[in-house]
Amino acid sequence: xxxxxxxxxxxDAVRAKIAALETGGRxxxxxxxxxxxxxxxxxPGGRGLPLHRWHEVGGEGMEAETAAxxxxxxxxxxxxxxxxxxxxxxxRRDDLHPPGLAGLGFPAxxxxxxxxxxxxxxxxxxxxxLGASGVGAVVVEADACDLTAGRRLQLACEKGxxxxxxxxxxxxxxxAKGTAGxxxxxxxxxxxxxxxxxxxxxxxxxAPRWRATLERCRGGRPGxxxxxxxxxxxDTEIQDDAHPLRLVAELGDRQLAPAQPARPASxxxxxPVRGDGAVRRRA
Amino acid sequence: MPSAAAPEAPLALVExxxxxxxxxxxxxxxxxLGLFPGQKAADALAYVPNLVTAExxxxxxxxxxxxxxxxxxxFSPAVAPDPPDGLFLDVTGLAHLWGGEAALVADFRRRxxxxxxxxxxxxxxxxxxxxxxxxxxxxxxxxPPSRQGELLDHLPPSALRIxxxxxxxxxxxxxxxxxxVRRLPRSQLARRFGLELxxxxxxxxxxxxxxxxxRRPPNPWFDRLALAEPISTPEDLARVCGxxxxxxxxxxxxxxxxxxxxxxxxxxxxxxxxxxxxxLAVGAREAARITRLFLPRLDQVDPGFGVEQVTLAAxxxxxxxARQAALAREPVGQSSVEIAPLVDRLANRLGTExxxxxxAVESHVPERAVARRxxxxxxxxxxxxxxxxxxxxxFRRPEPIEATxxxxxDPPVQFRWRGRLHRVRLAEGPERIAEEWWKVPIEAASxxxxxxxxxxxxxxGGRFWIFRxxxxxxxxxxxxxxxxxxx
Numbered sequence: 001x002x003x004x005x006x007x008x009x010x011x012d013a014v015r016a017k018i019a020a021l022e023t024g025g026r027x028x029x030x031x032x033x034x035x036x037x038x039x040x041x042x043x044p045g046g047r048g049l050p051l052h053r054w055h056e057v058g059g060e061g062m063e064a065e066t067a068a069x070x071x072x073x074x075x076x077x078x079x080x081x082x083x084x085x086x087x088x089x090x091x092r093r094d095d096l097h098p099p100g101l102a103g104l105g106f107p108a109x110x111x112x113x114x115x116x117x118x119x120x121x122x123x124x125x126x127x128x129x130l131g132a133s134g135v136g137a138v139v140v141e142a143d144a145c146d147l148t149a150g151r152r153l154q155l156a157c158e159k160g161x162x163x164x165x166x167x168x169x170x171x172x173x174x175x176a177k178g179t180a181g182x183x184x185x186x187x188x189x190x191x192x193x194x195x196x197x198x199x200x201x202x203x204x205x206x207a208p209r210w211r212a213t214l215e216r217c218r219g220g221r222p223g224x225x226x227x228x229x230x231x232x233x234x235d236t237e238i239q240d241d242a243h244p245l246r247l248v249a250e251l252g253d254r255q256l257a258p259a260q261p262a263r264p265a266s267x268x269x270x271x272p273v274r275g276d277g278a279v280r281r282r283a
Numbered sequence: 284m285p286s287a288a289a290p291e292a293p294l295a296l297v298e299x300x301x302x303x304x305x306x307x308x309x310x311x312x313x314x315x316l317g318l319f320p321g322q323k324a325a326d327a328l329a330y331v332p333n334l335v336t337a338e339x340x341x342x343x344x345x346x347x348x349x350x351x352x353x354x355x356x357x358f359s360p361a362v363a364p365d366p367p368d369g370l371f372l373d374v375t376g377l378a379h380l381w382g383g384e385a386a387l388v389a390d391f392r393r394r395x396x397x398x399x400x401x402x403x404x405x406x407x408x409x410x411x412x413x414x415x416x417x418x419x420x421x422x423x424x425x426x427p428p429s430r431q432g433e434l435l436d437h438l439p440p441s442a443l444r445i446x447x448x449x450x451x452x453x454x455x456x457x458x459x460x461x462x463x464v465r466r467l468p469r470s471q472l473a474r475r476f477g478l479e480l481x482x483x484x485x486x487x488x489x490x491x492x493x494x495x496x497x498r499r500p501p502n503p504w505f506d507r508l509a510l511a512e513p514i515s516t517p518e519d520l521a522r523v524c525g526x527x528x529x530x531x532x533x534x535x536x537x538x539x540x541x542x543x544x545x546x547x548x549x550x551x552x553x554x555x556x557x558x559x560x561x562x563l564a565v566g567a568r569e570a571a572r573i574t575r576l577f578l579p580r581l582d583q584v585d586p587g588f589g590v591e592q593v594t595l596a597a598x599x600x601x602x603x604x605a606r607q608a609a610l611a612r613e614p615v616g617q618s619s620v621e622i623a624p625l626v627d628r629l630a631n632r633l634g635t636e637x638x639x640x641x642x643a644v645e646s647h648v649p650e651r652a653v654a655r656r657x658x659x660x661x662x663x664x665x666x667x668x669x670x671x672x673x674x675x676x677x678f679r680r681p682e683p684i685e686a687t688x689x690x691x692x693d694p695p696v697q698f699r700w701r702g703r704l705h706r707v708r709l710a711e712g713p714e715r716i717a718e719e720w721w722k723v724p725i726e727a728a729s730x731x732x733x734x735x736x737x738x739x740x741x742x743x744g745g746r747f748w749i750f751r752x753x754x755x756x757x758x759x760x761x762x763x764x765x766x767x768x769x770x
């Protein structure tokens with residue numbers, strides 16, 4: 001009995017040590033819960049998206065060039081962070097349309113938009129913005145980010161207590177730049193738009209949906225989900241307390257075996273999902 | 284302005300006035316030979332066959348005068364040009380910096396002479412008296428306080444800045460000294476010569492006010508730092524920048540003010556000022572922060588043979604209540620000024636037009652629904668209509684697409700964009716957006732710019748904003764465009 005307790009304690013100590021190593025001895029950073037255990041448990045400590053870090057968000061297919069779905073996904077991830085300060089959006093192409101952000105419920109009137117000339121300026125401006133005090137979130141659109149630049153962004157995040165989002169956006173008609181040296185990002189996402197499901201009897205398009213794949217998560221594990229933005233492009237009042245992204249379904253990861261056998265079995269919903277998913281969040 | 288030419292070659296500038304070539308200006312050598320401005324060029328060339336002539340350029344002269352006025356800012360911030368060839372310098376309360384008016388005038392003369400500009404100056408209590416002393420004085424250019432009457436009395440009436448006609452009439456009446464004019468009864472003077480003479484006389488004597496139009500309005504937020512030795516190394520330039528910013532910011536701070544624009548000028552020994560400017564999103568007076576904004580720009584400063592004086596002026600000065608920073612974070616919208624230093628850094632590095640905040644404009648035309656304003660500038664109450672969905676990416680130019688729409692007023696069933704075929708699964712619309720006919724003359728309004736917008740979703744979930752331009756017309760093929768992308 002006592003033997004197993006000692007083992008347990010030793011294991012706990014080792015786990016704490018590993019956690020401290022993973023966070024670089026910086027202790028616990030705050031995080032933003034999605035409000036659904038099916039997502040939150042994939043992140044370190046099961047507490048949701050780590051803050052004061054930077055996250056890499058890419059698009060799939062056409063979205064790798066246009067980056068419309070990743071931009072919307074990032075805007076919705078960043079919306080709760082605006083409580084801590086205004087957001088800064090840095091891009092080389094000036095095709096971001098703030099009324100579209102406003103339609104998603106993102107207060108675009110306070111967004112500081114920065115239009116840079118080249119890639120190096122974009123990353124330098126992002127580093128500057130992340131290191132400044134009073135900034136809630138920094139979004140930067142760039143082709144790629146190598147390990148050195150990523151490390152600099154991370155140090156700036158820790159200095160300024162801001163959360164960064166890097167939207168990987170390929171130039172039109174250009175090839176993707178590989179990040180051969182790995183990435184310093186806390187998480188890496190890949191976003192694709194998913195067919196919407198309008199309510200029965202209602203014409204037109206339904207609330208926008210995205211298939212979000214968490215490809216890599218430092219201290220967590222990957223996953224794929226189907227998200228919906230319930231209040232987007234409608235007159236309905238957006239509740240401030242709820243996370244703006246609503247989980248519609250957890251999608252089975254076709255490449256990877258379940259990381260934890262202890263996970264409660266949830267039926268894998270094949271993509272695409274038509275109609276309301278079988279698994280819905282219990283309110 | 285007389286120029287220093289070789290003594291053996293008299294020079295004159297020639298202009299054409301009313302069909303006649305006349306001399307506009309003559310140099311000293313030409314004047315010594317009896318030539319005068321206003322003389323016919325042909326006569327002058329007959330008297331002095333070796334006269335060198337050049338075309339007069341009044342515009343260039345005016346520009347040169349303005350450049351000189353700008354340069355004079357090193358002496359006083361209040362400088363007024365007096366075309367065609369003079370300027371007024373308000374030196375009230377400044378002379379002690381040079382150790383007296385005489386030293387100031389000597390310094391002024393020496394610096395201009397070094398640049399090849401001979402000048403005559405007069406210093407007096409009133410602009411009128413100073414003008415008279417400079418133009419007609421006999422070397423005694425300094426007028427002791429409130430003694431302009433005695434000095435002006437023996438000058439001719441033309442020293443009063445009156446019109447040539449009035450001057451000639453006074454001369455005809457035998458009035459050759461200002462003293463004689465002053466002895467006459469004022470009412471008769473006014474009746475005979477107009478109010479101008481009286482006004483000019485009073486202004487010269489200091490009995491009537493005179494307003495000068497200064498080149499730059501006087502700015503109380505101005506500081507200068509004269510250097511004992513000319514400096515030129517980047518470290519020195521940076522250090523004096525820090526020093527002068529600190530001085531001006533201390534004054535701003537003492538009076539509870541902050542400024543949104545600072546202009547730093549390095550005055551070189553050869554007289555050309557090198558200016559650097561920084562702008563701020565909200566008023567500031569933190570010396571260290573403002574210096575940091577200046578430092579990266581100092582490499583544009585070319586010190587030449589050295590910089591002997593530095594001036595700093597603050598503009599758009601506003602009252603700035605003392606703020607306690609970083610004690611409590613206020614909600615968004617109220618304390619976004621906390622990121623003002625960041626906005627300043629980015630705007631000064633990238634250019635002010637590259638950092639902005641979007642502002643709703645009440646317009647149905649999607650391209651016009653957004654205006655850019657400087658961050659932290661006041662917001663207008665306009666809002667984007669939540670009932671009209673707008674894309675998150677809007678192309679500056681709509682891209683043409685090949686669409687298949689079997690029913691005229693229906694969305695297409697499929698379209699090809701950038702070489703990929705998209706089958707429309709769901710569609711919403713149309714939202715008809717016409718041109719803003721109330722902004723153009725009513726005859727110019729037409730239906731050719733009507734656009735019918737549809738929000739469509741393809742088989743993969745991609746959402747697009749497409750439109751058909753023009754109204755449906757039988758026979759004419761409908762043209763479809765893609766204008767933006769929904770997330």
